[in-house]
Each structure stands twice: as C-alpha cells, then as structure tokens.
Amino acid sequence: MIEKLQHFDRRWIFLTLFIVLCLAVIHPFQLPIAVEPFVQKAYNAIEALKPGDQILMAFDYGPSTAPEVHPAALAMLRHALSRGAKVDMFTLWNEGYPYIQDAIDKVCIPMGKKKNVDYVNLGFKWGGQSGAGVIEGMGSNLKAVFPVTDDGTPYDSVPALQGVRNFHDFKLLLSVSAGTPGIDEYVRYANARYQIPIVSVVTRVSAPKEFPYVTGTQIVGLCAGLVGGAEYEELMHHPGAGTAGLFALSVANMAVIAFIIFGNAIYFLGKGTKKP
C-alpha cells in the first residue's frame, strides 16, 4: 500500500486542486481579513491626499499577473479619486495598456469622474529593459515623454496637467508592478533622484524582495498580491475581486499544506520499505 502511494500519480493532485478551487469559487465564504501594517501604510498615504493633489499611477503588469495585482490597483485608484486627487495613468508595459482602460471603465466612469479633468490616460511608453530613460525623462520633463495623451489631446490642452512639469509636482507615485521595468526602477530612478514618495502593489512572489524598501523614505506603503488587494478592499469597505478570491486562495493554500503533509507522511512511513 505504502509502495503504491509512493508512486502516486501527481495528476490526481492537479485534478483535486482544480475541483477544490472551482467549488471554492462557486461557494465562497467570507473570511475575516486582518490588515498588514504595510497595507495600512499604503492606505494612510493615499488617505492623506488632499483635493487637487496630483498622483502618477503606473500599470506595469500584464495578463499573467493581473489576477494578483489588478484588484489592489482598482481599490487604490478608487481611494485616490474619492480623496479628490487627480490621477495620471501610464504604463511602461505594452501588456499593461488594456488594464488602464479597464480601470477607467470599472472605477473612473462609475464614480462620475471626468476624463482629462479628474484623471488622465497618458498611455503606453516603451521604456526599454530598464525603463531608465523614460523614468528619468518623466522626472525632468513629463511633457517631453508624453507630448499627447492616449486620445491624442496635446499635453498643454489637458486641464488636469496644467502646471504639471515633472516628478516634483506629484504628491505620490503609485506603482502597480509585476516585473521589470517596475517598482525597483522607480525606487532607483524616481525616488533616489527626485525623492517622490512611492506606494506600490507587487506580486506576492516579489514581495519579500521589496519589503526592505518599505523604509518610510523609499516605499511608503506596499500591497502584496491578491491578499494585499483584499486587505485594501477591507480598509475601503468596498469588497471586490480581491475579497472574492481570498477564500479560494485560502482553500488552495490549505490543500497544498495537506498535500505536503501527505507526501512527507508517505515518505517517512515508507522509509523502511525496499526500493523497487
């Protein structure tokens, strides 16, 4: 029996996980959500914005990581707009462009915010592998990097961008990042050189790497993955995709832990048996 289990077909694990997750998604259960201090700091930084404050928001991610970071991006955008801040959105990833439009459709328009007045879609700008040139360019002259908005409106004709020249005119840089160029490049080029405070949303896998940057002077607040999104939605009292996915994620984690225990138990029980 133990020998049979030692050669357990791993495809059963995939199938079990798929069925368990489908059930968790179809029948969700509201779990209590404890907010991490880093998420609270991110919330506080956006809560401190005053009406008319300018913030930059970078959508540097694609379809492969959107389920993780997009819920937090929507929650933060909703929060910033509710504070009366003007949000200028852009992306250095070509795959990130549709998510700006999705955010406008799901957050800006339902909130009754006006295009080019309350929010601006600056669109996509290829920043190279490091993004250094574009970020440095934005720091010194935003208009030179984005001479027109996504809909072709000249920079000088956009009401929201009147008087905005470079990073010094922004209260906050909100970086939703899933790789390079992303949060590391903003810390290096935007924060180190122009001292612009950064609030970031990152994937859970890159979160341990970014924690040391949450020093108060580099990254002021951080939301990590789907869990971070759910926590931010909890602070906003506005449940969304993050909260919806949290139960399924918890079930998935429990299933993985159960499989690890199962695998180890089989290993130790079968230690005395002969190898085939």
Add this chain to the structure above:
Amino acid sequence: MSTQIIVWIAALLTLCVFSFLYKDNVFYKLAEHIFVGVSSAWLFATYLHSDIMEDMLLKAFPSAFHQTSVPDWKVLGGGIIGLLILSRLIPGFVILSRFGVAFIVGFQTGIQLFDTISANILQQLGSTIVPLFTRKPGEMIKNWISVVGTSSSLAYFYFSKEQKGIFGMFTRLGIWFLMISFGAAYGSTVMTRMSILIGRIYFLLSNWLGVVKI
C-alpha cells in the same frame, strides 16, 4: 454562458493549456504556438507604433503626418544608433554595431551608477543602522532581528576565515535566516501561482460559463 466568440476562444485556449497537466498533446502545442505568434506580433506592432512612428518619425517629419509642430531632427540620432546595431547582419560592417552597443552600455552605466548606489546601498545601509535598545519592546526585538539577521547572513558569505568556533556558530545562524527567507519566498511563489490559477478559474466560471458573478 457567454455569446462572445472572443471569450470562447480564450476559454478553449485556457483548457488547451491546462491539458498539458494530463500529458503533452496537440491541443497544448496549438495553444503554445498561437501564444508565441500572437505575442510576437503584438510586441512588434506596439513597438513599431510607439518607438518608430510616434517617438521618431512623427517628431522628425511632422508635416508627413499632417502635424504643424516644428521638426525635431535630433530624435533621428536614436534611430541611427539603432540602425548601427543592425549592421551586425551585414558582413564587413559588423564593427559599426559596436558603436550602438557601446552607447547603450555607456548610457545605462552612467544613469544607473549614482541612483543604484543611493537606492540599493546607502539608503538600505541606513535602514539597518537602528537603535538596539529602545523603550518599545516590540521595536527592540525587530531591530535586533534585523541587525543580527543581516550581519550573520553576510558573515556566511565571508570565506577568508574558516567557519568554525564562535564565528562558525554565527554563520550557521546566518544560514537559518537565509533558509527562513527562502521559505518565505517559496511560500509567496506558491501563493502567486495559486492567485493566477484562481484568476483563470474565475474567468472560466464567470466570463465563459456564467456560473459565478463577481
């Protein structure tokens, strides 16, 4: 159930990719090839439009695009440097490509030197220099863990002294800190992959089948 053909295509391609978990098959290969082809085409089109059309040709020759702005000839410099890199494809002109590569390496080094030292070394060092004795017990424990963890992990990579005795014990402590951080990174990786899988399942059950409403 969705009536949009694009949702059906996305859902069927998702199932094709999932089918690899059973075993390698023709449906997975089909999805893989479509993914590579579409990604390449999308990248080419966006970079052509963004870099070559908008950032170079439109600025250098605005009248050709019915624009009234003043021509900015200096943007052609970037185009020439880019073309120099392509000279690698022409036998006898390979050396020209080195000028383009040299410019890119020089630019990146110059722009990164100051900022990387500032952001990744000086400010991070500053965050490690913390008071070890404070009135708040929680903060004090956190600071001790931060200082001991950083110094013992760094000590593990110091190979000029044999790792035995008290120094050996200290470096073994460093291994523990490293293992805990690797464990946290691995746990985070699992959570990321599960989140992405949940996103796909939501797509199948919500956008495609309409079983779940978000």
